[in-house]
Amino acid sequence: MFGLVLVFLVLASCDEDKRHQTMAFFFDGVPPLPGKVSEFGPLDSNEPGGGGRLATGGWYVHEPLKDCTQCHTSRRRARFSREVQLVAEAPQLCFQCHAEYATLAGWIHGPVTTGECLFCHEPHKTRTPFLLTSAVPDLCHQCHDPEALGLIPNHAETSYAQCLDCHAGHTGVTRYLLQPAFLESEAGHAYRLQADRQQYERALQTARNSLAEGQGISAMLRTAADHLENGRLWEARATLEVIAEGETVTADECQSITAIVQQVSALLETETPPESAGAELSAALAAVEEQRSARQRTLAGLYYQSIQAYRAGRLAEARAGFAELSRSEDLLEPIRQTVQRYLAEIDRTLNQTQNEGPLQPEP
Ligand code: HEC
Ligand code: HEC
Ligand code: HEC
Ligand code: HEC
Ligand code: HEC
Structure with missing residues (x-):
């Protein structure tokens, strides 16, 4: 055999x-x-x-x-x-004894995701540390063009060839698989500051686009709550700032949202925010959203009741309903205009009735 x-x-x-x-x-x-x-x-x-x-x-x-x-x-x-x-074939073979990197949280290096362990590692023995198939940076240059890499500001350093000083081979908690030691360095701080600003500006743009495309404030509040829940603090802050500028946001809501923005900003300044902080703020925001939804359901109810009253000829009742609606801060502009038209219509009819006796049908 x-x-x-x-x-x-x-x-x-x-x-x-x-x-x-x-x-x-x-x-x-x-x-x-x-x-x-x-x-x-x-x-x-x-x-x-x-x-x-x-x-x-x-x-x-x-x-x-x-x-x-x-x-x-x-x-x-x-x-x-x-x-x-x-x-077993790699990567399953390797996972029999090593953690399954691709399932870890955070950012994962492309070839690790696809299980190309043997592109970078020899299974038996090597002359290079970590059983690497060739030494760093040659290993990295097999897939990353040195010329293109040279254009990145942080790569101008003379220590650039020591890729692993700044990048991890498999996974990272930030984009670009940056090493904690690098993020703590002066260059790392400068990099983070700039990256944060860019992230914030992108998030502002996204939120402004959503608002311009007619996404409702409630939906945006839910998006912001989701960002908070998942620790995306810059996105949460940008979304909330854009919401606060929204036309239909009431003074009360604006106040609650601004208070939350301040807490988010404080968290962003904290080196290691407590894990529960995002969830707590998210809950506070959810409460704002619930109140808003409840108020809107009430308004919607009043709107349909008023229209029904109008159709049934109960003009005084309809007028009271529309008048209350028109005083509300958070009507969308098209609805507000419709409400105004109903009010004008009712007033005209009521005047005619007073001046000319019985109700006349519209011409
Ligand atoms: C792009 C190249 C690359 C690929 C692909 C890769 N590794 Fe690595 N691996 C490295 C580098 C570089 C190091 C050493 C530096 C470090 O730990 O980040 C390393 C370190 C290791 C170590 C020792 C340190 C540790 O993290 O435990 C093990 C074990 C390992 N790799 C296993 C694997 C397995 C299993 C796979 C496939 C799922 C894999 N590697 C895919 C580049 C790679
Ligand atoms: C940790 C797992 C592991 C162990 C232990 C191991 N091998 Fe391998 N071996 C592999 C893998 C994976 C390949 C396939 C390499 C490839 O496809 O590039 C391989 C390939 C080979 C090959 C084919 C030639 C080559 O390099 O591609 C020979 C021969 C071999 N192994 C012999 C041995 C011998 C002899 C031992 C014990 C002294 C041994 N191996 C121990 C994983 C292992
Ligand atoms: C039978 C168990 C087993 C299998 C299968 C296995 N390894 Fe390992 N590997 C080990 C042990 C044990 C160590 C030593 C761990 C230590 O030093 O902490 C190790 C260490 C390593 C290291 C680290 C070397 C260093 O310098 O610290 C790398 C890289 C590595 N393995 C890659 C692989 C890859 C890639 C595969 C799949 C082809 C694989 N291993 C499959 C058991 C295994
Ligand atoms: C087998 C090919 C391969 C090798 C070898 C390799 N990489 Fe990569 N690397 C990739 C791929 C594919 C991506 C994902 C490209 C993307 O998302 O734009 C990537 C992405 C990256 C990124 C993150 C880019 C981002 O947008 O977040 C960094 C940093 C990186 N590699 C560094 C290294 C370093 C350092 C080495 C050497 C230790 C190395 N790579 C070796 C293929 C490779
Ligand atoms: C001094 C720290 C440092 C060293 C050393 C370093 N990098 Fe980077 N690298 C960074 C930073 C920071 C970024 C994030 C991009 C930026 O600056 O905006 C980055 C980005 C990258 C990217 C992503 C490029 C892109 O635009 O998608 C790749 C790939 C990469 N590095 C590979 C390497 C390789 C390969 C080496 C070694 C030859 C290396 N790096 C050495 C700090 C470093």
Whole structure:
């Protein structure tokens, strides 16, 4: 059984190099190819591991290399397609022992999301730290054009080649996978300040567009509450500032919203805002929105009642309803105009009735 698999393995490896490695996998004591250091060194399962840390002879060794069977199997697969059999393909293979980066919160590096572990890491051992397939920055330059990168202000530093001083390989809590140490530095502070301003200005523009496109204040309040709930403080602040400028916002609402904006601004100044702060402000905002919705439902009810009264000829009742509506601060302009037309219409009819006796139908 084992012999059969071996035959397949050897036949399937056309290239001299691969065949040699395959043989080295199954036979102990195959000497290195002339002029080449063996890829695996002594294939002794007692070889001291190093957790990837520098082991003997300048090699970084992947700890499980002690036992090839943790990753390889000699069992034949239905479709025989590669020289070596893996117990699972990467990235699933790697996730058997390492955290599944792609499921962590935050920003995730493109090739990590797609599970390209082996583009950046060797599974066995390397001369580079972290088992990287080539040293930084060469590794990064395989996918990121150095010329384009050179245009970024922070890359003008002489230390630019030390990509990992500023960027993480897998995930980050900010965009661009920026390292906490960089964000704490002077350059990092300057970068954050500028990035925050840009984020705020984009959010202002988005909120202004929503308002201009006719999105209601209630819907925008809900959007702002959602931003707060999810810690998007700049977006929340910008949205609230735009809402406060809204025509149909009442003086009371404006006051509540301004108070919340002040608290959001204070949070933005805080180095590490308490986790619950966003949720509390979001709840306060939800209360403002609920009051507004309740008032609007009342207004809508009054509006339809008044129209019905008008149709039924109960003009005094209709007039009282429309008059109350016209005094309300938060009618949208088209509705306000309709209400005014009804009022004018009723007044004209009532005057005619007084002057000319019975109600006349409109011409
Ligand atoms: C942590 C998992 C892991 C361990 C442990 C491991 N390998 Fe591998 N090995 C791999 C992966 C993944 C590949 C496929 C590499 C690729 O596709 O580029 C591979 C490929 C190979 C290859 C094919 C040649 C090559 O480099 O692509 C040989 C031969 C091999 N391994 C031998 C061994 C031997 C011998 C051991 C034990 C000393 C061992 N491996 C231990 C994961 C492992
Ligand atoms: C774009 C290249 C790249 C890809 C793709 C990549 N890594 Fe890494 N990995 C790095 C770099 C760079 C480091 C060292 C610096 C660091 O920790 O950010 C590293 C460090 C590690 C470490 C040691 C430190 C730690 O975070 O535990 C492990 C384990 C690891 N990678 C596993 C993986 C696995 C599993 C995958 C596939 C899901 C993967 N890597 C994909 C570049 C990469
Ligand atoms: C059988 C378990 C196992 C599997 C499978 C496995 N690893 Fe590891 N890996 C380890 C252990 C154990 C360490 C050492 C952890 C330590 O030092 O804290 C390690 C360390 C690493 C490191 C860090 C090296 C350093 O310098 O700190 C990298 C990178 C890495 N593994 C990548 C991978 C990739 C990529 C795969 C999939 C191809 C993989 N591992 C599959 C067990 C595994
Ligand atoms: C296998 C190809 C590959 C390698 C190697 C690679 N990257 Fe990336 N990187 C990508 C892809 C794809 C994206 C996502 C592009 C995008 O979203 O615009 C990305 C995005 C990034 C980003 C974030 C850009 C953003 O818009 O948030 C940074 C920072 C970055 N890479 C740094 C590095 C560094 C540092 C290295 C070397 C350790 C590296 N990359 C190696 C493919 C790669
Ligand atoms: C001094 C810190 C620093 C170093 C070192 C550094 N970067 Fe950056 N990098 C940044 C910052 C900050 C950004 C955010 C963009 C900006 O400045 O507006 C960034 C952005 C990027 C982006 C995203 C570009 C885009 O517009 O989508 C990539 C990719 C990137 N860096 C890769 C690299 C690579 C590769 C290296 C190493 C050769 C490297 N960086 C070294 C700080 C650094």
